[in-house]
Amino acid sequence: GELRAHVRFSNGSGHPRNRDAAQDGRGLAIKLYLPDGGTTDFVSISRRQFFVRTPEDFLEFTLARKPDPETGQPDLERLGGFLGAHPEAGPAVQEQLASRPPVSYATTAYNSLHAFKLIAPDGTERWVRWHWRPDAGEAVIEDDEVVGGLAPDYLQEEIGRRLQEGPVGFVLQAAVAEEGDPLDDPTQAWPDERETIDMGRLEIAALAFDRDRDGDVLVFDPTRVVDGVELSGDPILRFRSDAYAESVFRRTGVRRQA
Numbered sequence: 001g002e003l004r005a006h007v008r009f010s011n012g013s014g015h016p017r018n019r020d021a022a023q024d025g026r027g028l029a030i031k032l033y034l035p036d037g038g039t040t041d042f043v044s045i046s047r048r049q050f051f052v053r054t055p056e057d058f059l060e061f062t063l064a065r066k067p068d069p070e071t072g073q074p075d076l077e078r079l080g081g082f083l084g085a086h087p088e089a090g091p092a093v094q095e096q097l098a099s100r101p102p103v104s105y106a107t108t109a110y111n112s113l114h115a116f117k118l119i120a121p122d123g124t125e126r127w128v129r130w131h132w133r134p135d136a137g138e139a140v141i142e143d144d145e146v147v148g149g150l151a152p153d154y155l156q157e158e159i160g161r162r163l164q165e166g167p168v169g170f171v172l173q174a175a176v177a178e179e180g181d182p183l184d185d186p187t188q189a190w191p192d193e194r195e196t197i198d199m200g201r202l203e204i205a206a207l208a209f210d211r212d213r214d215g216d217v218l219v220f221d222p223t224r225v226v227d228g229v230e231l232s233g234d235p236i237l238r239f240r241s242d243a244y245a246e247s248v249f250r251r252t253g254v255r256r257q258a
Contacts, residue, residue, distance in 0.1 A: 003035075008028075008029040009026065011027070012025035021147050028046075041221050042172075043112070044132055046099075046102070064082035065079050065082075102155070104139070106134055107134055107138055109138055110170075115234065116128055116230065120228070127181070133173060167203045174199050181194075219248050223240060
């Protein structure tokens with residue numbers, strides 16, 4: 001059946017003054033409102049792998065790439081030192097450097113990065129990673145001159161215009177793990193040829209401008225799952241709930257209840 005959803009598109013840095021055309025990942029967060037009054041969330045990004053394996057490494061990586069206040073650029077020696085000590089970050093860095101700005105949030109594919117165990121009523125178990133495939137197909141902007149002329153908030157403006165013309169859709173797919181695929185390491189992408197199963201559809205009908213819903217500040221938490229879905233032991237996945245709750249508190253002053 002159909003479920004009501006609240007959807008957020010975002011840019012990876014989270015900085016409100018960063019241009020939408022910046023070489024950055026894009027995010028798709030979805031909150032589904034369940035018939036019993038509960039919710040479940042999907043949090044995905046436009047990258048196939050993450051930079052680090054643990055929260056501690058993520059903090060170190062964030063500090064290593066922090067821009068110098070005078071130049072606005074990261075300290076390359078410090079960043080190079082981190083990458084030398086953490087070769088697992090290489091594929092994600094290469095993917096980031098090769099990326100192009102998307103035509104639209106609606107022409108971007110999004111991936112969960114983390115693995116989840118699906119348990120069928122008969123007890124059958126499968127490990128999967130979630131993927132959201134855009135109905136509009138994937139499209140990026142290759143022309144540097146066009147990129148240079150884009151408005152700072154072009155993605156926000158474009159999705160508004162697109163929704164005025166009709167709904168934006170995505171297909172939810174589950175990529176099924178095979179033996180040997182890493183279940184707790186987001187720095188490793190699974191092979192493209194893994195079996196995928198269509199699990200559902202998302203249809204976005206209109207923009208919403210409220211930062212809360214049903215009296216509660218919106219927090220999108222990938223660890224908020226339903227019966228029949230279990231988390232992997234991925235340390236990054238396990239840490240995200242606390243990290244997002246703290247982020248909301250610092251932005252709004254509202255402390256989410258456990």
